[in-house]
Amino acid sequence: xxxxxxxxxxxxxxxxxxxxxxxxxxxxxxxxxxxxxxxxxxxxxxxxxxxxxxxxxxxxxxxxxxxxxxxxxxxxxxxxxxxxxxxxxxxxxxxxxxxxxxxxxxxxxxxxxxxxxxxxxxxxxxxxxxxxxxxxxxxxxxxxxxxxxxxxxxxxxxxxxxxxxxxxxxxxxxxxxxxxxxxxxxxxxxxxxxxxxxxxxxxxxxxxxxxxxxxxxxxxxxxxxxxxxxxxxxxxxxxxxxxxxxxxx
Amino acid sequence: xxxxxxxxxxxxxxxxxxxxxxxxxxxxxxxxxxxxxxxxxxxxxxxxxxxxxxxxxxxxxxxxxxx
Numbered sequence: 001x002x003x004x005x006x007x008x009x010x011x012x013x014x015x016x017x018x019x020x021x022x023x024x025x026x027x028x029x030x031x032x033x034x035x036x037x038x039x040x041x042x043x044x045x046x047x048x049x050x051x052x053x054x055x056x057x058x059x060x061x062x063x064x065x066x067x068x069x070x071x072x073x074x075x076x077x078x079x080x081x082x083x084x085x086x087x088x089x090x091x092x093x094x095x096x097x098x099x100x101x102x103x104x105x106x107x108x109x110x111x112x113x114x115x116x117x118x119x120x121x122x123x124x125x126x127x128x129x130x131x132x133x134x135x136x137x138x139x140x141x142x143x144x145x146x147x148x149x150x151x152x153x154x155x156x157x158x159x160x161x162x163x164x165x166x167x168x169x170x171x172x173x174x175x176x177x178x179x180x181x182x183x184x185x186x187x188x189x190x191x192x193x194x195x196x197x198x199x200x201x202x203x204x205x206x207x208x209x210x211x212x213x214x215x216x217x218x219x220x221x222x223x224x225x226x227x228x229x230x231x232x233x234x235x236x237x238x239x240x241x242x243x244x245x246x247x248x249x
Numbered sequence: 250x251x252x253x254x255x256x257x258x259x260x261x262x263x264x265x266x267x268x269x270x271x272x273x274x275x276x277x278x279x280x281x282x283x284x285x286x287x288x289x290x291x292x293x294x295x296x297x298x299x300x301x302x303x304x305x306x307x308x309x310x311x312x313x314x315x316x
Contacts, residue, residue: 001252001315001316002315003313003314003315004251004299004301004315004316005301005304005305005312005313005314006304006310006313007310007313011310015258015259015309016308016309018308019261020261020262020263020286021263021264021265021308022263023308025307025308025309025310026305026306026307026308029310178306180269180306181269181301181305181306184305184306185305214263221263221264221265221268222268225268
């Protein structure tokens with residue numbers, strides 16, 4: 001008998017501390033599988049964020065460091081410039097990347113740092129139990145917008161990938177989701193391409209992944225999947241947003 | 250015949266695999282694991298075609314498929 005599907009080598013056996021139905025675990029596995037397939041586990045350095053994925057260093061079986069809230073792109077810049085032969089990626093949520101870390105994100109992208117950013121967009125602050133994030137949709141009920149997000153008071157959801165398109169330094173920007181097996185496989189292709197771009201020295205790549213957060217959205221798992229498909233994908237359309245390489249995977 | 254191994258201690262009963270299974274061959278068990286979650290189980294091992302859709306959506310990487 002042959003093992004068709006199973007835990008990749010780049011994942012440890014530690015049980016995740018994520019809530020049931022959370023998309024983080026799926027993305028952790030996708031990154032681990034891509035790193036195994038590229039054969040770069042011994043020279044990969046990940047940077048974990050502050051947020052739900054703060055314990056990511058426990059789950060990956062390669063070097064992972066921790067950064068202050070929102071600062072993974074700055075830490076990644078330092079590591080990549082000192083050790084240019086390493087594969088350096090940051091793993092950030094929307095509170096980390098799009099709120100407190102927006103300046104670091106934009107400047108790292110603008111400098112065209114040769115790093116990969118995996119951006120988990122669940123439109124809410126998960127770890128602190130559901131406050132409004134910059135990416136929260138209009139009308140979305142959170143603990144800080146109990147009557148729904150209003151543009152007049154809280155502005156509009158930030159589309160990070162579209163925002164970075166105009167910067168010359170960005171090479172590859174794509175958006176995926178983990179609501180169904182089909183989208184999971186597409187997201188894996190995008191992640192793999194982002195790492196390949198880094199390995200060939202072509203510059204900054206960012207893969208945004210729409211993830212469900214059933215407990216903080218106050219929904220059941222099937223409802224949260226529907227919300228991702230109907231509401232989030234209208235606001236944040238899936239696909240490749242920018243690709244300067246002309247490479248196909 | 251494929252062999253499906255579900256790590257019951259890892260499963261949190263989120264039901265993503267139940268929604269993904271094209272053969273509707275996975276269900277929640279009546280029993281609970283140590284964490285207090287109803288874990289999932291295969292209804293009929295002979296009805297599984299080892300497509301791996303359940304594996305793709307499992308956040309806990311609790312499913313292993315052999316063939």
